[in-house]
Amino acid sequence: MNTEPKTPTTGTLVMSIVLAVFGIFWMIAAKNIPDKTGFGSLGPGFLPFWAGVGLVFISVALTIGTLRAKNKDRSIPEKKERFFYRGYVMVLLTILALLIYIILLSRLHFFINTFLLAAAGLALSGEALRPRLLLVAALISFVLFAIFVFWLQIPLPGSRIFG
Amino acid sequence: MESIHLMLGGFEAAFSWLNLLYLFIGVVFGNLVGVLPGLGPVSGTVLLIPLTFKLPPATAIIMLSGVYYGAMYGGSTTSILLNIPGESSSLMTAVEGYQLTKQGRAGAALGMSAIASFIAGTLAVVGLMTLSPVMAKVALSFGPPENFSLIFAAFTIIASLGGSSVLKGLAMGALGVVLATIGIEPMVAQNRLTFGLAPLSGGISFVAAAMGLFALPEVFEGIERPGRVVFQKVALKIRNLLPNRQDFKDSKTAIPMGALTGFIGGVLPGAGATISSFFVYGIQKRITKRPELFGKGSMEAIAAVEGANNAASTSALIPMLTFGIPGSGTAAVLMGAMIIHGLQPGPLLFENNPDVVWALIASMYLGNIMLFILNLPLIGIWVSFMRLPTHIILTGVLAISVTGVYADENSLGDVIVMFGFGILGYILKKTDFPPAPIILALVLTEQLEGALHRSLVISGGDWSIFFTRPISLCLLLLALVSIILQMPAFERWIGKLRRLAREEVGG
Numbered sequence: 001m002n003t004e005p006k007t008p009t010t011g012t013l014v015m016s017i018v019l020a021v022f023g024i025f026w027m028i029a030a031k032n033i034p035d036k037t038g039f040g041s042l043g044p045g046f047l048p049f050w051a052g053v054g055l056v057f058i059s060v061a062l063t064i065g066t067l068r069a070k071n072k073d074r075s076i077p078e079k080k081e082r083f084f085y086r087g088y089v090m091v092l093l094t095i096l097a098l099l100i101y102i103i104l105l106s107r108l109h110f111f112i113n114t115f116l117l118a119a120a121g122l123a124l125s126g127e128a129l130r131p132r133l134l135l136v137a138a139l140i141s142f143v144l145f146a147i148f149v150f151w152l153q154i155p156l157p158g159s160r161i162f163g
Numbered sequence: 164m165e166s167i168h169l170m171l172g173g174f175e176a177a178f179s180w181l182n183l184l185y186l187f188i189g190v191v192f193g194n195l196v197g198v199l200p201g202l203g204p205v206s207g208t209v210l211l212i213p214l215t216f217k218l219p220p221a222t223a224i225i226m227l228s229g230v231y232y233g234a235m236y237g238g239s240t241t242s243i244l245l246n247i248p249g250e251s252s253s254l255m256t257a258v259e260g261y262q263l264t265k266q267g268r269a270g271a272a273l274g275m276s277a278i279a280s281f282i283a284g285t286l287a288v289v290g291l292m293t294l295s296p297v298m299a300k301v302a303l304s305f306g307p308p309e310n311f312s313l314i315f316a317a318f319t320i321i322a323s324l325g326g327s328s329v330l331k332g333l334a335m336g337a338l339g340v341v342l343a344t345i346g347i348e349p350m351v352a353q354n355r356l357t358f359g360l361a362p363l364s365g366g367i368s369f370v371a372a373a374m375g376l377f378a379l380p381e382v383f384e385g386i387e388r389p390g391r392v393v394f395q396k397v398a399l400k401i402r403n404l405l406p407n408r409q410d411f412k413d414s415k416t417a418i419p420m421g422a423l424t425g426f427i428g429g430v431l432p433g434a435g436a437t438i439s440s441f442f443v444y445g446i447q448k449r450i451t452k453r454p455e456l457f458g459k460g461s462m463e464a465i466a467a468v469e470g471a472n473n474a475a476s477t478s479a480l481i482p483m484l485t486f487g488i489p490g491s492g493t494a495a496v497l498m499g500a501m502i503i504h505g506l507q508p509g510p511l512l513f514e515n516n517p518d519v520v521w522a523l524i525a526s527m528y529l530g531n532i533m534l535f536i537l538n539l540p541l542i543g544i545w546v547s548f549m550r551l552p553t554h555i556i557l558t559g560v561l562a563i564s565v566t567g568v569y570a571d572e573n574s575l576g577d578v579i580v581m582f583g584f585g586i587l588g589y590i591l592k593k594t595d596f597p598p599a600p601i602i603l604a605l606v607l608t609e610q611l612e613g614a615l616h617r618s619l620v621i622s623g624g625d626w627s628i629f630f631t632r633p634i635s636l637c638l639l640l641l642a643l644v645s646i647i648l649q650m651p652a653f654e655r656w657i658g659k660l661r662r663l664a665r666e667e668v669g670g
Contacts, residue, residue, distance in 0.1 A: 011594035012331075019334055026341050026356075033355050042619060044348040044355045047612050051344060055337040062330040087387035094386050094561075095586065101565065102578050114562055121382075121561050125554030126389040140559050144566050152217050154570045 009070045016062040023055035094124050110156040114141040166296055173521025177529055182222050182522065189226035190530050193233020194538065198241055198545040199556065203251075204234035204476075205492045205599070206377040210560065212370055212500050213567030220504035221519040225526040227500050231493050232284060232476045232527070235436065236534045239276040239469055240545055243269055252436035252472035255444045255464060262460030273539060275406045275414065275462050276469045281535040283422035283470030287477035288527045290426050295513070295524070298485035302510035307621060308628050311614035312638035314607050317488045319642040329646070331596050339604025340611075342367055349609050350616050362576025369499040371568050371577040372605055375584025376591075376598040377496075378564045383589045385557040406462060414466035417447055421470025428471065429478030435491045436475035443471040477527060483508050484520060489606065492599035499606050503571075 027049055035043035097120040104113050118137035127133045148154045176182060189211070196207030208230045215223035238253035243260030256276065263272040305313065318336050345356045346366025357363040406414075421443050428439030447467040448457045457464055480497070482488045487509030489495035498508050506516055513520055568581045591598050622628035629635050 012596075015590070015594045015596060016334070019338065023337075023341070029356055029358075030344075042616065042624075044351070044353050047608075047615070048341065048344040048356060051337060051340040055334065055341055058330060058334045058337050062328075062334055065330060091383045091387045091589070094383060098561075098565070098582060098585070102575070102582060105569070105575055105578065110566075114566065117565070118558050118562050121386075121558035122554060125386045125557055127552070127554055136555055136558075140562050144562055147214070148566060148570055152214060152570070154213075154216065155573065156566070156569065 009066050012066045013063065013070070016059045016066060020056050020059035020063065023052045023059060026052035026055065090124050094121065097121065097124065106157055108157075111141050111145055113157070114144060166292070169517055169521045170292065170525065172518065173523075173525035174528075176221060176518060176522035177225070177525035181219075182225050182526060183529070185218065185222050185226040186229050186526050186530055187533060189229025190233035190236075190533050191537065191541070193230035194237035194534065194541065195545060195548060196230060197234035197237020197239075197253075198548065202381060202556075202560070203377075204231050205496055206381055206560075207234060208493055208496045208500070209370075209373045209377050210563055210567065212373070212496075212503070213563075213570045215500065215504070216570065220501070220506055220516075221522045223504050224497070224501055224506070224519065224523055225530075227497055228480065228523060228527065229530050231479075231497065232473060232530060233534060235284075235469075235473045235476045236277065236280050236538050237545065238472070239280070239465075240273065240538075240542055243272045243276065243465075244542075252440045252475070253468070254437075255440055255468045258458065259461050259464040259468075262458075263462070263465075266460055268460070271406045271410060272460075272462065272465055273542060275410060275465050277535055277538045278406070279414065279418045279421060279466040279470040280473040280538075281531055282418050283425060284473040284477055284531040284534075285528065286419075286422045287426050287429070287474035288524065288531065291477055291481055291527070292524050294430075295481055295485050295520075298481065299510045299513040302486050303514075305510070305634065306632070307614045307617035308632050308635040309638065311611060311618055312629060312635040312642070313486060313488060314611045314614065316638045316642040316645065317607065318604070318611075319645045328595075332600050333646075335591070335596055335598065335600040336604050339601035340608050342372075342601070343605045343608035344612075349613050362574070362579055367605060368568070368571065368574075368577045368580055369503065369602075369605060370571045371581040372584050373496055373499060373602055374564045374568050375581040376588040376601060378560055379581070379585030380588040380592045380598075382557045382561045382564075383585070384592060385553055389554060410462040413451075413453060413461075413463040416450070417463045417467040418470045420447060420450075421467040422474045424467075425471035425474030425476075426478045429475035429490065430481050431490065435479060436472040439471040439475040440468045443467045480523075484512060484523075485510060487512075487607075487610065489603060492602060495599065495603045495606050499602070502606070 030045040030048035030052055033043070033045040033048070035045065097117060101113055101117040104116075115137050118140045119133060122133050122137055123129060127136070145156070148156055177186070192211060193204065193207060196202050196204060208227050211227060211230055215226060218226070235252065238248065239256045239260065241247045242253040242257035243264055246257050246261035246264075248254045248257045260269075260272045260276070263269060318340075319333075343366075345363050347353070347364075348355050354364060424443040424446065425436065425439045428435060428442065444464055444467060447464060448454060451457065451461075451463055453461070453463065456462075476493075479490045479494050482490045483494045483498050487498070487507070489498045489508075501508050506512060506519060564581065565578055568577050569575070571577055588598050618628055619626070629639060
């Protein structure tokens with residue numbers, strides 16, 4: 001008899017419900033698309049509507065299947081994962097750093113902005129707060145700058161001062 | 164005769180300095196991607212797309228496809244040396260190769276891997292060169308109903324990219340179709356489902372979605388669970404890199420078997436390098452004269468598996484080039500890159516852009532030669548890369564992702580879209596939903612909708628057109644069968660039949 005803890009199904013359950021709700025939302029949104037094509041039922045809302053129907057249908061099937069698997073052999077517990085453990089906190093902080101980067105993208109020079117993002121990324125992923133962190137962040141930013149601006153000649157925010 | 168003429172033209176283009184340089188960059192980078200666990204050929208290819216924006220289309224595709232098959236060569240390095248499969252298709256190489264490393268035969272294992280990869284990869288390119296024009300001619304005879312049914316069948320096979328769960332694969336495919344309908348309706352260019360958001364007015368950027376779904380989740384997961392490969396010193400002398408005569412004798416059937424299995428597996432959408440490698444391992448284990456070596460360090464197994472995964476990575480381009488149906492996640496990314504460069508994969512590609520196609524095919528011969536020559540000497544360098552702290556690599560990936568997406572259209576909106584897809588991709592990773600079907604759907608939905616509209620215009624709104632044309636009907640039935648075969652209920656039913664059959668025989 002298998003006594004290994006079961007792989008958690010909560011995530012799948014939540015996702016399948018979210019997908020089903022999203023599918024319903026999409027169906028409603030698709031029905032409200034004004035039809036300027038004159039194609040009638042085959043207008044611009046046709047495929048989005050039926051894609052939404054498909055998503056709802058599949059998500060419901062997935063929900064039912066997941067619930068069945070969850071309830072099967074209740075004597076075997078599921079593996080428990082803490083929700084707020086250090087790893088997830090680090091990921092959230094990385095997402096926040098990325099968000100700040102995006103907000104500052106059109107305001108700060110690319111090099112500075114990328115340097116700050118790289119430094120944050122290194123710090124959050126475990127690099128100790130030493131001069132090496134700043135050096136590596138600067139190197140990453142410089143290499144990217146060199147590749148995109150000098151080699152590929154693709155303008156980046158704030159790089160126009162270099163021609 | 165015409166094919167030979169076109170092939171010669173392809174070689175002429177492939178031998179240009181520009182194409183050779185970018186082919187070299189692609190295969191070397193692909194090799195590195197294959198070595199580094201966590202970065203697969205999909206994310207590796209995605210990362211290089213921004214570097215191709217200013218390149219001619221042929222050069223861009225040559226480089227990006229180099230990443231794909233280069234990764235297959237690289238995946239064996241860490242598998243053999245460290246028992247860490249660089250790619251999922253190298254898992255059995257790790258099982259056998261690491262045993263050989265412990266026996267002091269790492270060099271010979273690496274050598275056999277490179278030789279098998281080269282031979283099988285080259286044979287697969289010959290197959291690609293021979294089959295593609297024929298399949299393209301067949302595809303040209305397809306009308307809109309056949310195209311619609313073909314893409315619909317491809318969507319059902321997408322479910323097999325869902326790993327263990329068919330429903331998860333289908334759900335992601337459906338989500339991909341939903342997201343692909345954002346932006347401009349293809350028939351009359353009417354805006355839809357943008358909810359007033361300017362970044363969505365042109366639809367979802369493929370580069371932003373691909374970076375978000377494949378590159379960012381690797382970064383997030385690496386930050387969530389920081390780790391470092393524990394490296395053990397392995398003596399690698401050049402003279403040790405050749406397998407001995409017995410190894411070659413043992414592998415003489417394994418390499419062709421790997422090439423054939425991989426070639427067929429790559430052509431079938433959804434099968435691919437990983438399944439081919441497991442399949443050929445199982446076959447070789449049954450037919451070998453030395454089964455006692457399997458699991459304990461079999462050179463023959465390495466030859467078969469590495470041959471299969473290289474052949475599969477080459478033949479996976481056939482359905483993409485000829486039918487416009489990508490058979491794998493990486494092929495879908497390549498297809499997206501081709502579309503970005505103004506190429507339309509499918510039968511018309513051979514008619515409208517023969518120079519690009521044949522240059523690509525010719526470059527694959529050259530790419531295999533480059534990899535064969537470079538793979539072994541570069542092993543020391545790749546192993547040094549493995550010493551790099553993972554967080555430096557991940558931070559580099561993060562920075563190049565955001566820069567690359569911005570560089571596509573100089574659009575902050577695309578970066579925001581990438582950010583959204585990055586969060587989605589991470590959630591999908593944590594809940595074990597596959598992202599590849601979303602990308603496949605993003606690439607195929609516009610064609611699907613166009614084919615649907617054109618079909619119904621031809622038939623005057625009569626849906627039976629899809630069922631009265633034989634090829635279309637066959638493809639729809641194939642779609643239905645494909646779904647049924649993958650359902651857990653069907654597998655349980657087959658299991659029951661097998662048990663009953665065994666009981667009858669036993670009784």
